[in-house]
Amino acid sequence: xxxxxxxxxxxxxxxxxxxxxxxxxxxxxxxxxxxxxxxxxxxxxxxxxxxxxxxxxxxxxxxxxxxxxxxxxxxxxxxxxxxxxxxxxxxxxxxxxxxxxxxxxxxxxxxxxxxxxxxxxxxxxxxxxxxxxxxxxxxxxxxxxxxxxxxxxxxxxxxxxxxxxxxxxxxxxxxxxxxxxxxxxxxxxxxxxxxxxxxxxxxxxxxxxxxxxxxxxxxxxxxxxxxxxxxxxxxxxxxxxxxxxxxxxxxxxxxxxxxxxxxxxxxxxxxxxxxxxxxxxxxxxxxxxxxxxxxxxxxx
Numbered sequence: 001x002x003x004x005x006x007x008x009x010x011x012x013x014x015x016x017x018x019x020x021x022x023x024x025x026x027x028x029x030x031x032x033x034x035x036x037x038x039x040x041x042x043x044x045x046x047x048x049x050x051x052x053x054x055x056x057x058x059x060x061x062x063x064x065x066x067x068x069x070x071x072x073x074x075x076x077x078x079x080x081x082x083x084x085x086x087x088x089x090x091x092x093x094x095x096x097x098x099x100x101x102x103x104x105x106x107x108x109x110x111x112x113x114x115x116x117x118x119x120x121x122x123x124x125x126x127x128x129x130x131x132x133x134x135x136x137x138x139x140x141x142x143x144x145x146x147x148x149x150x151x152x153x154x155x156x157x158x159x160x161x162x163x164x165x166x167x168x169x170x171x172x173x174x175x176x177x178x179x180x181x182x183x184x185x186x187x188x189x190x191x192x193x194x195x196x197x198x199x200x201x202x203x204x205x206x207x208x209x210x211x212x213x214x215x216x217x218x219x220x221x222x223x224x225x226x227x228x229x230x231x232x233x234x235x236x237x238x239x240x241x242x243x244x245x246x247x248x249x250x251x252x253x254x255x256x257x258x259x260x261x262x263x264x265x266x267x268x269x270x271x272x273x274x275x276x277x278x279x280x281x282x283x284x285x286x287x288x289x290x291x292x293x294x295x296x297x298x299x300x
Contacts, residue, residue, distance in 0.1 A: 005059040007089070007117050008036045010049045010073055012065030015093040021064065024110040033117060040065075046072035047079075054084050060291065061086045062116045066094015067137055071270035074136040077288050078126055088290040089116025096206040099137035099270070103201070103216075104293045119291030122299055124216045126287035127200050130280055135269035136288075137201035138210065139281065141259070142178050142194050142226070177228035178265050184223075184257035189250055192228040196267075198257070198281055199224070201298060204268075213253075216298045219285040223257060225250040256282035 015021070016039050029035055036056065038049040046063075050073060053061045063073035070090060077085055091112045092100035106112045127135050177192035197204060199211025199222040211222035226249055259265070259279045266275045292299065 006034045006036060006053075006056050007060045007062060008038060008049065008053040008056060008058045008086075009062040009064050009089075009091070009116075010046055010069070011037055011039050012069045012093060013040050015065060018093060018109070020109040021091065021093070021113075024113045027110060028113060028117070035117075040069070040072075043072070047076040050076035050080065050086075053086050054080055058086045060089045060117055062089040062091055062113075064091040064093050066092070066096055067098050067270045068272060069094065070099055070136055071134070071272060074126060074288060075134045078134060078284070085288070087121045088288055089119070090290070091116055096204075096271070098203045098206065099201050101207070102137075102203050103298050104296050106293075115293060116291055120294065121289040122217065122292050122296070123286035124288055124290045124292075125200055125219060126284045127198070127221055128282055128284055129267070129269060129274060130276070130278075133269055133272075133274055135200065136216075137199070137270045138204040139196075139198040139267045139269050139279075140204050140210065141196040141265055141267040178261060179263070180259055180261040180265065182223070182225070182257055182259050184252065184254035187223075187252045187254060187257070189225060191225075193225050194228045195224075195226040196259070197224040198222070200283065214298070215300045217286070218300050219283055220253045220255055221257070221281065221283050223250075223252045223254060256280070 009025070011021070025035055025037065036058070038052070040046055040049070046069065050061055061073060061077065063070040074088060077088060090100050090103070090105050091109065092105055092107060106115060127139065129135065129139065177194050178196070179192050181190045182188070195210070197210030199214035200216050202211050202214045203209050210224050214222035259281070261277050264275050264277055266273050267279060
């Protein structure tokens with residue numbers, strides 16, 4: 001039986017009972033793959049298991065969960081010395097799976113697991129916020145952030161991505177734009193923003209393409225701003241148009257940017273909230289290696 005280097009899969013505790021994943025793990029173990037599984041219970045477990053993977057000399061760490069699980073594992077990997085750092089693999093098990101689905105990761109468990117262990121490793125960028133927080137997929141701010149954090153869990157699982165849009169439309173009366181200033185190399189914008197998307201990846205909120213041209217290995221972040229006066233045209237365009245480019249959005253491609261606001265704003269970093277009045281966001285080129293499909297649209 002062929003032996004392989006160790007792979008450590010970090011499984012979000014909410015998905016520990018996934019029968020299809022159990023079966024896929026059994027199948028690969030029978031084929032001789034050394035596959036260790038660890039289940040997270042609370043925040044911080046992911047980081048602990050990444051350090052364990054380094055001690056085990058694991059070639060790959062798999063983040064099996066949604067965007068939050070991937071964020072926790074990727075953040076922990078960023079802190080490991082490059083010479084010791086395992087490659088990141090992805091098995092999508094969350095509600096939204098925005099990063100995995102835009103990267104073309106198979107939703108079928110065994111296929112995803114095989115790709116996570118055997119796929120070609122590609123260097124990818126990571127984004128860092130205020131020196132100590134990270135996102136691999138997207139930072140979203142504005143009214144979209146409030147919707148994502150307020151959308152009821154039951155609605156999310158029943159409807160997936162469209163639930164955010166429905167919930168948003170039902171809450172039109174509560175919309176408040178965030179007054180802010182954004183600055184980056186050769187770029188400056190000031191005004192009231194309803195939605196701000198800063199993408200290393202392309203989509204957030206369960207399939208909303210906020211940064212349709214973003215690439216995860218180009219050393220840049222894609223910025224999309226929906227100004228408050230353009231709310232209805234923007235939403236209507238989203239609902240009625242098949243084209244990705246929205247004429248109502250302010251867009252830019254930047255290696256870094258700074259956002260300042262006169263009052264507290266909240267950004268969701270891959271779904272994890274961060275509040276403040278100033279955010280410095282920069283891209284870290286080739287920060288990690290990730291096993292991705294050969295046809296991955298997020299690679300340049």
